[in-house]
Amino acid sequence: MRSFAFNVAYWFLSIAYASAAAFAALAPGRGATSWIIRRYVKRMVQAMRVLAGIRIEVRGKERLPTGAFIIASKHQSWGDGFATYDQFDDLAFVTGDHLEKFPLLGTVLRKLGAIVVNNCGGREARDSLKQSGATAHAEGRKILIYPEGNLAKVGEKFRYRSGVWHMYRDFDMPVVPLASNLGLFWPQEEYAKHPGTATLEFLDPIPTGLDKDEFLARLEAVVEDRTAELIAEARGGPVVPNVRVLAPDEAVRAAKATPTA
Numbered sequence: 352m353r354s355f356a357f358n359v360a361y362w363f364l365s366i367a368y369a370s371a372a373a374f375a376a377l378a379p380g381r382g383a384t385s386w387i388i389r390r391y392v393k394r395m396v397q398a399m400r401v402l403a404g405i406r407i408e409v410r411g412k413e414r415l416p417t418g419a420f421i422i423a424s425k426h427q428s429w430g431d432g433f434a435t436y437d438q439f440d441d442l443a444f445v446t447g448d449h450l451e452k453f454p455l456l457g458t459v460l461r462k463l464g465a466i467v468v469n470n471c472g473g474r475e476a477r478d479s480l481k482q483s484g485a486t487a488h489a490e491g492r493k494i495l496i497y498p499e500g501n502l503a504k505v506g507e508k509f510r511y512r513s514g515v516w517h518m519y520r521d522f523d524m525p526v527v528p529l530a531s532n533l534g535l536f537w538p539q540e541e542y543a544k545h546p547g548t549a550t551l552e553f554l555d556p557i558p559t560g561l562d563k564d565e566f567l568a569r570l571e572a573v574v575e576d577r578t579a580e581l582i583a584e585a586r587g588g589p590v591v592p593n594v595r596v597l598a599p600d601e602a603v604r605a606a607k608a609t610p611t612a
Contacts (some may be wrong), residue, residue: 354544361588364394376462384462396431404546405536408432411553419491423515423570425510425578426497427534443487445496488522501598505534509595511571515561528554530577532585550581
């Protein structure tokens with residue numbers, strides 16, 4: 352019943368606020384659209400708590416640096432974006448171009464200054480990150496990115512992609528790792544929701560100046576290790592390291608490369 356009630360509210364809120372935001376996008380500037388999206392996010396987090404029984408506990412905000420920085424987050428749930436966006440007044444976020452297939456959403460994303468990249472990655476995605484990220488950086492905005500590029504199942508992880516490092520290097524901004532166990536309560540994009548207290552934890556910022564391999568290894572280690580600990584804490588069991596699996600695009604390439612009999 353909780354899942355049904357929340358999903359009804361999810362679609363009602365999404366359609367209502369997306370329509371209002373698209374209308375507000377006709378106004379000059381980002382102010383009106385941003386205000387509506389912030390209200391939408393707050394209502395969604397409220398619906399998660401009241402209807403789905405999912406409370407959000409946020410830890411580590413005292414670790415956040417001043418000024419602009421990049422948040423590199425674990426991504427196990429469609430609710431991650433709502434829970435994280437709700438912690439800031441103005442946040443630029445990196446998202447795949449799959450969201451533009453929804454009516455009106457492309458217009459709203461562009462108005463918000465979201466950084467929309469090609470889901471397939473490659474040079475086109477890097478160029479989009481560089482160009483749109485430069486605009487957000489110039490405006491002094493914080494940037495949210497999911498380095499794995501896909502929603503992972505609880506207990507799994509994907510390869511950390513280099514887009515976050517390119518922004519870290521090009522814009523000389525510290526990166527704040529973000530661990531989360533929200534996937535236990537709202538798994539990926541699944542219909543079923545499970546009541547409980549989900550935790551988002553901001554970890555110590557990674558200072559600027561690291562080379563690509565060192566940076567990505569450090570980021571993956573701290574995010575995945577702490578995420579596994581948060582999952583174990585919520586389950587009341589031992590810490591089980593997340594297992595690396597192929598991302599959807601990697602699985603497709605691997606299948607094409609496998610010779611047929």
